[in-house]
Amino acid sequence: MRDETHDPARASWVEGAAGHPDFALQNLPYGVFSAGDAPRVGVAIGDHIADLATLEAAGLVRPDPDRTVFDAAALNPFMALGPPAWLATRRALSRLLGGEDGRLKDDPALAARALVPAARARLHMPFAVAEYTDFYASREHATNVGTMFRGADHALPANWLHIPIGYNGRASTVVVSGTDIVRPMGQLKGARDRAPRFAPCERLDFELEVGAVVGVPSAMGTRLTTAEADAAIFGYVLLNDWSARDIQVWEYVPLGPFQAKAFATSISPWVVTAAALEPFRVAPPERAVPLLGYLVEETPNNLDLSLTVDLAPAGGAARTVSRTNARGLYFSAAQQLAHHSACGCAMRVGDLLGSGTVSGPEAGSWGSLLELGWNGTTPVPLADGTTRAFLEDGDTLTLRGWCEREGAVRIGFGAVGGTVLPARP
Incomplete structure (x- = not known):
């Protein structure tokens, strides 16, 4: 309103x-x-x-x-x-x-x-994170990743257009912007390796996301409608869900991400309220298939939120490697929260819901190095002439976001940044 x-x-x-x-x-x-x-x-x-x-x-x-x-x-x-x-x-x-x-x-x-x-x-840290859940709400991102690993004909899982896919992350390692990120250790196994080894992550990545902050709790056994879920969201932050791609590819079968996502998630220090973002609400993308009733929205709950990612090597200048917009997310934060509670899961004040990587339709609008470098095959050029397939020690990532349209004052999120430090063997 x-x-x-x-x-x-x-x-x-x-x-x-x-x-x-x-x-x-x-x-x-x-x-x-x-x-x-x-x-x-x-x-x-x-x-x-x-x-x-x-x-x-x-x-x-x-x-x-x-x-x-x-x-x-x-x-x-x-x-x-x-x-x-x-x-x-x-x-x-x-x-x-x-x-x-x-x-x-x-x-x-x-x-x-x-x-x-x-x-x-x-x-x-602007709030105490009660629980952290990360979703997978960008159709473009899911399609890109699925194409890399399963081929274009099987890019999206059968359930993807019907359900906001997510996993429960670690609230204990959500940190505020400016916190250095230590390269994680973990089990790695290449396609030709006979057995795994324990070593520093070699394919460290960022994920450009938007985080919704829950301000209204719900009791166990209660299901939220999308309208109730939308009203329960206090505000939003920028979010970088750092990812260890090589650890993930070995561990995620059959239960999904674990150590590859548990080591760090950075958020911006300012929570932009849902109230401040009212002028920037937009309708979601057209539905490819009808949604089940509990996910249907009566109001436009997506945000016309511009996003950028800058990458700077140690001692070097930054270059913007991605420009995108969150308006294209297939599932809104309200739908994610409604689905989260659909089984009767209790929600808490301070719950954090990550949107999942925000990617657009063009290569320059993809929200991770996995996509921008197409799994290492086309490294991303930086300002100093070097390239990146994945993040190196000393690299600094800075995510920025803002809402801007005619007839409204620009609303900014500030920035969320972090620098990669060497692993601690």
Whole structure:
């Protein structure tokens, strides 16, 4: 539902916020930061972070009248208050930072305490991840991978067009942007090897994804409709699900990914709320076959979200190796969440749902090196003239995302980055 918080004519009085490529007044993403003191919740506004713990203590925002929720190292206490509190807080912050409510703008001393320059802040994990589930929602990605390993005639599994395929990952290794990624060790077995060996991964990859953050829990035995699932999503992050392709190909039969995906998943430090993204909802791709009733959506729940991936070798310049858009995902986050609960699985505040690799129809829009380099056969050129079939030690990956369309203010996600470190034998 759109309201005054989306009005493109409104601008913030905070210096640098108007026209900011990511964090204008219409965005107000949530994160956790510190500035030489204890971590607490803030919202990004231009090149500053509004310290919500300070605003809460001053009585300018009070999502819960009985207790504080922003003087915390995670968003979970705030998310647990539910959609009415989310919306009321967004509107209150929009008015404070937009100047209609002058209690912050007209109090220079309070504003100096509450508006922290982002350059002085350290960003932390924005929420405590309860559980992590990764899906496989891009038809283009699934088709590319299936073509490589099974041939074009058998690219998609028989169930793929009917069901959001996913697997349960590891919440313990979801990390915030900027965390270095140690190359994993594991069992490797080449096609001509007689037996496996234990060694560092040789085919390390990234996966460009979007993560949905669940803010409303559901009880065991409860099934969510797509509308209920959509309403339960607090917001979205950018997500890089690092992948060890050679470990995966040996271990995934018969139960699917395990060690190849368990070692690291990076997310962006800012959670862009579902409310901020209302102007960018779009319809999903046309269905190849009818979906079962519990997956049918009554509203457009895909996001017109542009995405890029930059790859920089150690000490070298970055090159954009992929440009794509999440609007083409075959299954939305709402459908993924509805399917996740269809068996009666309980969902928790802080559950994270990865979209799976986001790939478009052209080679330059594919969201992994596995596809961009077509399983190592056509290495990807970098800015320094070298190429990559898979990631090397010292490589830095940076994912960025933003929503932009005529008649709406651009909403940015910032970036999620990580550098590959050598394995620890």
